[in-house]
Amino acid sequence: MSTFLGMPARPPRSPYGTGNLRGDEPFPRAAHRELGNGQLRRNLGKATTTIRTKRLNVTGELPDWEALRDAGSAIKTDAMNRLPELLEQLERKVTEHGGTVHWARDGAEANEIVARLVKATGSSEVIKVKSMATQEIGLNEHLESVGITPYETDLAELIVQLAHDKPSHILVPAIHRNRDEIRQIFLDRIPGVDPELDNVPAHLAAAARAYLREKFMATKVAVSGANFGVAETGTLSVVESEGNGRMCLTLPDTLITVMGIEKVLPRYQDLEVFLQLLPRSSTGERMNPYTSLWTGVTPDDGPQDFHLVLLDNGRTAALADAVGRAALNCIRCSACLNVCPVYERTGGHAYGSTYPGPIGAVLTPQLAGMHAADDDPNSSLPYASSLCGACFDACPVKIDIPSLLVELRHQNTEQSGTTPEKLAMRAAAAVMKRPALYTGAQKAAGLGRLVAGRDRTISRLPPPFAGWSDSRDTEAPPRQTFRAWFASDEGRAALRAAADEHDGSHAEHDPGDGRHDPGDEGHDHSHGEGEKK
Amino acid sequence: MRIGLFATCLGDTLFPDAVRSTAVLLTRLGHEVVFPPGQTCCGQMHINTGYQREPVPLVRNFAEQFGDGSIEAIVMPSGSCAGSVRHQHAIVADRYGDAALRAGVATVAAKTYELSELLVDVLGVTGVGAYFPHRVTYHPTCHSLRMLRVGDKPLRLLRAVDSIDLVELPGADSCCGFGGTFALKNAETSTAMLHDKLDGIAATGAEVCTAGDSSCLMHIGGGLSRIRSGTRTLHLARILAATRTTPDALTEAAA
Incomplete structure (x- = not known):
């Protein structure tokens, strides 16, 4: 009756040793190093405090903010509950509109698909829109290994890439750098940059712009991620601040989008919820400057060759966990990072993953696993929290991150054997x-x-x-436990005195008067004990 | 009202003054305080460290000790233990318990309150007749603030205290860095959080930092002691239990 011959195997977690979902050392050791970096602490403290204040201003002004959060949570939960049918609908719609959909079981497969597609165009360069999914799978490293040069075009991602560094924040990848450091990185790494470049932010931005403009005009292939993919229409969306993403999404001949399968939304109208939730939660803006929406290929307008790579890389494994799956509702706004007292002090690198902070501590172990017995750094992530709950309050889709952390701790102890x-x-x-x-x-x-x-x-x-x-x-421990006191003559006397005081005040006696009778001894006595402990 | 007092393992063993004050305060307000003698620990430390099988007997014991229908409300001078009873016991019972345990857990969870909740929401008082002539700052502990949502109830109780000089704590809603075994497993990050909290307390010039959890106060107090700060910690219950006729030791020492 119950033969499971037809049961499909669950796609695995992100394979060990691939991508950027696992650090080299456990969180406490990595945090030790980061905590010693005073510059980092100051940068982070300043940046997170600023974003926190901005976020509270723009979320507090909306009378229906809580209703929006509820709607966001409900839409995401609904999408996760019928992910297979929504993804197939998305595939159908994208294909109808002239795009090509590829399914990638893990990061390695996605990397191979993207590299193959780029090579087919004959280009040896790609420009990139800021994307968490391609960071997660280590796409840049893979492209470089097969002779393709990727250029990050988001200003902060560019800084990180030029410095051969890793992002430390979902939204502000170079949050750990200040402008003096950025100036030096540009002087060292941007070919032909003005040697007189100073540290004025506008001048730094102009130097990056001059460098990037040339890449936008000359490069034939772009790679992006996606904030949302609408199943109903096949529409993809990227939400950004600089407009560099818009350049990548419109100028090249070929566009390749790598989208985690959890990014799918059922209906076009759902965007009205998320386009309010996301900018207010992430940058603390009412609206982000650039929202790009595209559906397949539009003849003679924008890229004429569009590919969508749907990435699993542990997401189905996470979805199989009835509790942990809530982490897939994340829209990568990074509000939880900015309010987290742990993140604020250690920074993102301590987590060792593309996804740092509270959401990273629950998402990373679910996507890549935590092999507790092998001393996997990921098994330390669920403990990188005091469970203060600030992340839950800030989350625009109401992910109960503290409860997920406790759940993952439980899974970890269950896997750990006898310790x-x-x-x-x-x-x-x-x-x-x-x-x-x-x-x-x-x-x-x-x-x-x-x-x-x-x-x-x-x-x-x-x-x-x-x-x-x-x-x-x-x-030092006290001399007497509470239960010993409660059972003692002294405890009974103290409570009798307190009861008498109530009865006395109820009888409308002066409560400060005449209460120095039987209970009094108990009072003073117990009080004195309290002092000695 | 007949109120069951849960001392909490930490309060019973290491910080009995806060529990005594809770018992005295509620008795002074005219209520009958009962102490089921078989009570021990709510299991919060186990659950928050990732252990859910091991605390099943603790969850069961709590439900048995306080399940008695004659106990109308259960109070504990700890936001995090109240949070564990109300939010976590059901998780443990659902996963590793039986139907009887699930029912028992639901019964006690429905009548469990942290001290300020009991006073303000159930007993309907904010002025409890307390007298505390000191400069005090209040640290809202994370689980009382964000798990139980006590809101400003503790502050309303403190504002009603006679002669108190209540000063606002900068960065009040930031965690002090305790987090149970977090303070051991990630001791350095916890210390970084603690030091920022101590700076906030120092800026108030308060004699006393109060809160609704002895565990967080143990952490903050340990830090204050180490830096030889002049500020001491005192559980909210001790301030509310202090009166003109039976002042707290702090007041007596100053007098």
């Missing part, structure tokens, strides 16, 4: 489920008083608490 931590947690639970053992353990904890100094302070603790005591003192 010292698991044994400790088991032991703690075994004690705590038996009140008699628990009170015994409380007495043992009270022995901590013995290691405290005269000021009742413990300033040095052994591992795994050493990191704690590096910057925090710990008060």
